[in-house]
Amino acid sequence: MAEQKALYLTSKHGPFEVRTAAKYKPGSGQILVKIEAAALNPVDWRIQAWGILVEKFPAILGEDLAGTVEEVGEGITKFKKDDRVLTCAPIGAGTQASFQQYALAYAELTAKIPANLSFVEGATIPLGLATAVTGLYDIEDSVIGNCGLLPPWEEGGRGKYKGQAILIFGGASSVGQYVIQLAKLSGFGPIITTASLRNAEWLQKLGATHVLDRNIPLDMLETELKKITPEPFKVIYDAVASPETQNFAYGLLAPGHTLAVVMPVAVKEELKVPEKKAYWMVASFFLPQNRKVGVSLYSKLTALLEEGAIKPNSVEVVPGGLEGIVAGLQKLSKGVSCVKLVARPQETK
Ligand SMILES: NC(=O)c1ccc[n+]([C@@H]2O[C@H](COP(=O)([O-])OP(=O)(O)OC[C@H]3O[C@@H](n4cnc5c(N)ncnc54)[C@H](OP(=O)(O)O)[C@@H]3O)[C@@H](O)[C@H]2O)c1
Known part of the structure; x- marks a missing residue:
């Protein structure tokens, strides 16, 4: 399938809309991830409601994702097809964003998910x-x-x-x-x-x-x-x-x-x-000042999760695939307590 579905924020303060998008091709140092779980973060509803941080539209949001490796780019030895992984995306970074069915990720800021964690749990971790x-x-x-x-x-x-x-x-x-x-x-x-x-x-x-x-x-x-x-x-x-x-x-x-x-x-x-x-702090490991600590963390993250030294947040799954994220963000804007809302993009109709 050369196409996928993505949830677009259509304009500043505008509505969200699920549309068809092209599937990406991983470049050097990148992998393509089939997204099984995408967590919702306060910044996502604020971008829409407050008109902050994103200036190019339509935009795909979402910073937290977990899924399987679909394809690896040149030079990738750390991952192979079907590995279970979690990774982070910079805010509003179209090809890497998590409110879609497939996204590109950088291998050095991606970690394998150990067997003791589900995809939805893995998605609560990155941001x-x-x-x-x-x-x-x-x-x-x-x-x-x-x-x-x-x-x-x-x-x-x-x-x-x-x-x-x-x-x-x-x-x-x-x-x-x-x-x-x-x-x-x-x-x-x-x-x-x-x-x-x-x-x-x-x-x-x-x-x-x-x-x-x-x-x-x-x-x-x-x-x-x-x-x-x-x-x-x-x-x-x-x-x-x-x-x-x-x-x-x-x-x-x-x-x-x-x-x-x-x-x-x-x-x-x-x-x-x-x-x-x-x-x-601006919590993006893609910023030059944060990159080194981010790469160092991701090189040890799988072991920390396996050991149980870092536990994921409790999860509430948002039903309805990508479409369900819209209601999920409304719920998040009203406040949640000790729980992360997570959507499953592959369930999109
Ligand atoms: N700078 C960055 O790069 C960056 C990155 C990520 C997030 N953030 C920001 O960090 C904040 C937290 O994000 P999040 O995703 O962790 O939020 P979250 O899980 O949605 O936060 C909800 C929790 O906040 C607690 N809370 C709210 N007001 C409180 C207060 N006055 N005293 C104590 N606890 C309070 C509530 O605790 P109880 O349930 O116990 O009442 C609730 O469990 C947000 O404002 C977010 O935008 C910033």
């Missing part, structure tokens, strides 16, 4: 994990400008931060769940996070030592934090990144350290001091 990683880790001594930690999959990284506290806002988000798991691998403790308490048990399973109610007022939260650890935090990851959480988190940060935030920095000018930084 959430990349967001956690690009906020926390660097393998070239803080070239990125993030927290500058040594990744746990690098030599000397596992357990390196034993006895150090970490604070994570929004532990039940997809991103937050990967931050908790990486923090555990890095040896952090206590690992403190905020969430709805119904999610506490799952977050503790992932590695959180303390789950604090996201709904308590900030002054009470500060009192609770002081009871757990009186020192300012050297590592804080804000996966909520509202102005409220960012300003609060910045106040809790120790001098000489960096607050990682998932949305643009909103720390008030009057609070800013030179010895404390705030860093908004």
